[in-house]
Amino acid sequence: MNWEDDRLVAFLRQYAPCAPPPSPGLEARIMRATRCQPRPVWQWVPPVVAIASVSLGLGMASAHLWQPGPAQVAEIEVWVEAQWQSPKALLPPP
Amino acid sequence: MFVVQAASINPISTQTAASVSPDVALVQRCRQGDPEGFRWLYRRFQPQVRATLYRLCGAEALDDLTQEVFLRVWRGLPRLRQLHMFNTWLYRITLNVAADYRRQCAQKRTQLATLTQTSSDRVAAPDLLHLHYEEVVRQGLETLSFDHRTVLVLHDLESLPQKEISEILRIPVGTVKSRLFHARAALRRYLAAQGVTL
Numbered sequence: 336m337n338w339e340d341d342r343l344v345a346f347l348r349q350y351a352p353c354a355p356p357p358s359p360g361l362e363a364r365i366m367r368a369t370r371c372q373p374r375p376v377w378q379w380v381p382p383v384v385a386i387a388s389v390s391l392g393l394g395m396a397s398a399h400l401w402q403p404g405p406a407q408v409a410e411i412e413v414w415v416e417a418q419w420q421s422p423k424a425l426l427p428p429p
Numbered sequence: 430m431f432v433v434q435a436a437s438i439n440p441i442s443t444q445t446a447a448s449v450s451p452d453v454a455l456v457q458r459c460r461q462g463d464p465e466g467f468r469w470l471y472r473r474f475q476p477q478v479r480a481t482l483y484r485l486c487g488a489e490a491l492d493d494l495t496q497e498v499f500l501r502v503w504r505g506l507p508r509l510r511q512l513h514m515f516n517t518w519l520y521r522i523t524l525n526v527a528a529d530y531r532r533q534c535a536q537k538r539t540q541l542a543t544l545t546q547t548s549s550d551r552v553a554a555p556d557l558l559h560l561h562y563e564e565v566v567r568q569g570l571e572t573l574s575f576d577h578r579t580v581l582v583l584h585d586l587e588s589l590p591q592k593e594i595s596e597i598l599r600i601p602v603g604t605v606k607s608r609l610f611h612a613r614a615a616l617r618r619y620l621a622a623q624g625v626t627l
Contacts, residue, residue, distance in 0.1 A: 342627040343617055344585045350562040351586050354483035357475070358492050365496050366468060369503045 453512045460506045471499055478523050484570065484582045485527040498526050520597045524579060531575055569619040577612035584609055
């Protein structure tokens with residue numbers, strides 16, 4: 336800063352008016368207001384996402400653990416083919 | 430800026446490790462929804478918030494604006510990730526509240542001169558010359574645009590570094606310098622017109 340700026344800033348700091356004190360009940364009013372304002376829902380988003388991710392991971396891992404053998408695959412294919420050819424079989428029993 | 434007075438946040442400083450700033454510990458406590466922690470946070474930062482609001486908006490709605498700032502802080506704290514940036518974040522909220530208020534005032538065609546007229550009546554000055562100069566400074570600040578006034582208040586009255594102001598306002602440091610230059614020049618012209626010799 337040059338000397339002009341220095342003198343201006345010194346003048347401003349010396350004569351800048353001070354804020355009036357807060358009302359006596361302001362702090363209590365604000366604290367009451369915070370109690371009426373629940374924290375936003377998104378504060379629960381990270382834990383929910385974390386739990387969902389872990390659940391999804393576990394689900395996928397368990398799905399990978401079960402691998403049908405060739406005989407089971409053939410059996411499933413036969414069953415699907417049978418169902419495909421007779422759509423009535425998919426209907427619930429009367 | 431915001432030099433921590435240990436006595437002012439005694440309940441916090443006794444509970445935290447030496448490596449953790451008391452302010453950060455206090456903010457962390459508030460993020461977890463501790464109302465008593467938030468009371469300490471309010472007491473800690475209220476004077477600074479209030480001073481900024483007063484210099485930008487005057488005295489009329491000061492309590493309401495202060496309340497609005499701290500309610501926004503309360504609501505927004507859980508998503509504050511960089512706790513050491515709390516001061517910058519708080520200033521940003523304060524300036525947003527001030528800007529919103531000034532927009533509302535402009536819409537209602539409220540004259541800012543009448544808003545802060547009461548302030549000089551409420552502050553007892555030791556002598557008339559001091560009171561006169563306070564009034565001149567107050568009116569001089571009002572002649573500035575909100576952008577220029579904000580930068581001048583933050584830099585010259587609240588002693589924030591230009592880099593921090595650029596982070597608060599999300600503008601380049603060069604723009605801060607430019608606004609500060611023009612704000613000072615305008616204020617200097619105003620003071621000269623009022624017969625004030627620096």
